[in-house]
Amino acid sequence: xxxxxxxxxxxxxxxxxxxxxxxxxxxxxxxxxxxxxxxxxxxxxxxxxxxxxxxxxxxxxxxxxxxxxxxxxxxxxxxxxxxxxxxxxxxxxxxxxxxxxxxxxxxxxxxxxxxxxxxxxxxxxxxxxxxxxxxxxxxxxxxxxxxxxxxxxxxxxxxxxxxxxxxxxxxxxxxxxxxxxxxxxxxxxxxxxxxxxxxxxxxxxxxxxxxxxxxxxxxxxxxxxxxxxxxxxxxxxxxxxxxxxxxxxxxxxxxxxxxxxxxxxxxxxxxxxxxxxxxxxxxxxxxxxxxxxxxxxxxxxxxxxxxxxxxxxxxxxxxxxxxxxxxxxxxxxxxxxxxxxxxxxxxxxxxxxxxxxxxxxxxxxxxxxxxx
Numbered sequence: 001x002x003x004x005x006x007x008x009x010x011x012x013x014x015x016x017x018x019x020x021x022x023x024x025x026x027x028x029x030x031x032x033x034x035x036x037x038x039x040x041x042x043x044x045x046x047x048x049x050x051x052x053x054x055x056x057x058x059x060x061x062x063x064x065x066x067x068x069x070x071x072x073x074x075x076x077x078x079x080x081x082x083x084x085x086x087x088x089x090x091x092x093x094x095x096x097x098x099x100x101x102x103x104x105x106x107x108x109x110x111x112x113x114x115x116x117x118x119x120x121x122x123x124x125x126x127x128x129x130x131x132x133x134x135x136x137x138x139x140x141x142x143x144x145x146x147x148x149x150x151x152x153x154x155x156x157x158x159x160x161x162x163x164x165x166x167x168x169x170x171x172x173x174x175x176x177x178x179x180x181x182x183x184x185x186x187x188x189x190x191x192x193x194x195x196x197x198x199x200x201x202x203x204x205x206x207x208x209x210x211x212x213x214x215x216x217x218x219x220x221x222x223x224x225x226x227x228x229x230x231x232x233x234x235x236x237x238x239x240x241x242x243x244x245x246x247x248x249x250x251x252x253x254x255x256x257x258x259x260x261x262x263x264x265x266x267x268x269x270x271x272x273x274x275x276x277x278x279x280x281x282x283x284x285x286x287x288x289x290x291x292x293x294x295x296x297x298x299x300x301x302x303x304x305x306x307x308x309x310x311x312x313x314x315x316x317x318x319x320x321x322x323x324x325x326x327x328x329x330x331x332x333x334x335x336x337x338x339x340x341x342x343x344x345x346x347x348x349x350x351x352x353x354x355x356x357x358x359x360x361x362x363x364x365x366x367x368x369x370x371x372x
Contacts, residue, residue, distance in 0.1 A: 015037050015038060015039045017039055017040075021048075024038075024042070024048065025047065025048065025051050028048065028051045028052050028055070029051050029054070029055060031055055031056070034052075034056070034059065034062075035048070035049065035052035035053075035056075035059040035062045035063065036059065036061070036062040043062055043063050043064050043067070044063075044064035044066060044067060046067065046070070046073070049063045049064075049067045049073055050072070050073055050076060053073055053076050053077035054076050057076070057077035057078060057079070058077075059077070060073070060074065060077040060088065061086075065089070068088055068089045068092075069088075069089035069091060069092060071092060071095065071098065074088040074089070074092050074098065075098055078098065078110070079106070085098075085099070085110050085113045085114075086110075086112075086113045088113070090115075093113055093114055093115050093118075094114070094115035094117060094118060096118060096121070096124070099111075099114045099115075099118050099124060100123070100124050100127060104124060104127050104128035104131065104135065105127055105131060106131060107131060107132050107135075108127070108128035108129050108130070108131045108132035108133065108134065108135025108136075108156075109128075109132050109134060109135050109137075109138070110128070110135070111124070111125065111128040111135045111138040111139065112135075112137075112138040114138070116140075119138055119139055119140050119143075120139075120140035120142060120143060122143065122146075122149070125139045125140075125143045125149055126148070126149060126152060129149060129150075129152050129153035129156060129160065130152050130153075130156055131156070132156060132157060133152075133153040133154060133155070133156035133157025133158070133159070133160030133181075134153075134157055134159065134160050134162075134163070135153070135160075136149070136150065136153040136160045136163040136164065137160075137162075137163040139163075141165075144163055144164055144165050144168075145164075145165035145167065145168065147168060147171070147174070150164045150165075150168045150174055151173075151174060151177060154174060154177050154178035154181060154185065155177055155181065156181075157181060157182070158177075158178040158179060158180070158181030158182030158183075158184070158185035159178075159182050159184060159185050159188070160178070160185075161174070161175065161178040161185045161188040161189065162185075162188040164188075166190070169188060169189055169190050169193075170189075170190035170192055170193060172193065172196075172199070175189045175190075175193050175199060176199065176202065179199065179202055179203040179206055179210070180202070180206060181206075182206065182207065183202075183203040183204060183205070183206035183207025183208075183209075183210035184203075184207050184209075184210055184213070185203070186199070186200065186203040186210045186213040186214070187210075187213035189213075191215055194213060194214055194215040194218075195214075195215035195217050195218060197218060197221060197223065197224045200214045200215075200218055200224055200228075201224060201227050201228075204227060204228050204231050204235070205231065208228075208231045208232035208234070208235065209232070209234070209235075211228040211231075211232075211235045211238055212235075212238060214228075214238075219238055219239055219240050219243075220240040220242065220243060222243060222246060222248060222249060225239045225240075225243050225246075225249050226248055226249045226252035227252070229249060229252050229253040229256070230252040230253065230255070230256045231256070231258075232256070232258055233253050233256065233258065233259050233260075233263040233266065236249075236253055236263070236266045237266065244266070244267075244268070245268055245271055247271075247275055247277065247278060250267055250271065250275075250278055250281075251277065251278060251281050253266075254278065254281040254282055254284075254285050255281055255284075255285070257311075259285050259286075260285075260286060261282075261285070261286035261288045261289050261312075263285075264282060264289055264292050272292065272293060272295075273293075273294075273295040274295075276296070276299075276302075279293050279295070279296045279299075279302060280301075280302055280305065283302050283305050283306045283310055284305060284309060284310055284311065285310070285311060285312070286310065286311065286312040286314070287305075287306035287307065287310040287312060287313045287314035287315075287317055288312070288314045288316075288317055289306075289317075290302075290303070290306050290314070290317030290318065291317050297321060298321075298322065300323065300327070300330070303318055303321065303323050303330055304329070304330060304333065306318060307330065307333035307334055307336075307337060308333050313337055314337075315333075315334035315337045315338055315340075315341045318330065318334060319334075319341070319344040320344065324341075324344050324345050324346065325345070325346035326346060328349060328352070328355075331345045331346070331349045331355060332354075332355060332358070335355055335358050335359050336358065338362070339358075339359035339360070339362040339363045339365070339366040340366075341359075342355065342356070342359040342366055342369045342370070343369040350369055350370055351370075356370040
C-alpha cells in the first residue's frame, strides 16, 4: 500500500503543507517555494500571490482567476517577468496604463497579449517596437503600414522588417535602416531592393551570409559577387558559373583576410594552373597553397613569397623542391622559419656555418643535420 505523500517531510516542505503563513511567505520570497507547488487555496490568497509574483511574474499562471483579474497583482507580475501579462485576465489586457507602463515598455513582444484596441494604439505600439522591434508582429495592420512605427521597429531590430507592410518593405530608407541593424533583414525586403547592388553590398557588410538573400540577377554581377566573396569565401558557392571562373572575383576572394588555403578547392584546377596572378595571390594568402600549385613549383618569385611575404608562411611546401638544394636565399628563408628545414637543404648548405648557427639557435636538434 502506498504511503501518504502528505506525511513525507520533503513533499510537505515543497508544497507548503503545515507551514505557518509567515514561514510560507518567507519561503516564497526567497524562491524556496513556488506558487504552483502549493496545496490548498493559497493561490487565492492576495498576500501569498503578491509575494510569489514579485519574485517570479510567471507565477501568475498559478493564481486563481480572481487574482488574475487583480490590477495590483498583474502589474507586479508584468513588471517582474516579461510574459507575466500573458496570464492576466482579458479585461486587464485592455488596461491602457498597465499595458503601456508595466508591459510593452520592458519588452515590445508583450504587445501580443494586449487587447486588439491597444494593438492599434499608436503610443503603445511605438513604445513596444522601440523596446523590441519584433513587437511590430502584433501591431494592427494599419500601424504595420505606418512609416514612423516601422522605422522605429527596424531601428531597434532589423529583422522586424518581416512584419512591415509590403509597401514599406520596398522603402529604401526603411530597408537600409533595417540592414544596418541586421544584414539578415535583406530577406524581408522587396524583390526590387534585393536586386539593388548598393543595398545588397551594405547587407553583406553587416552580415556576410546575407548574400544568400540577394536576388538571382545579382549572382552574375561581378562587382557585387567580388564584394561578397571578399567578405566571406563561402559566398563564392552562390556565384554564377561564369563568375566562378572570373579572375577578378577569384582574386577578391583570395585577398580577403578571412580566406584560408581550403578556398582553393572552390577554384577550377585549370584556372589555378594557368593564371600566375591567382597563384601568387593564393601563396600570399597561405603558403601551403604551394602543395596544389604544381605548375609553379619552379617559380622562384612565388617560392620566395611563400617563405617571406605570405600571411601564413610555410617552409614545408618547399621541402622537396629544387630550390632547397641549390638556392641559398630560399634555404636561409626556410631555416629562419624552422630549424627542421636544414635537413632538407642541399649538403653544401648544411655545411654553411651561418645557416647552421641559425638552425642550432632554434634547437640543438639541428646539430644532427649539420655537416662537419
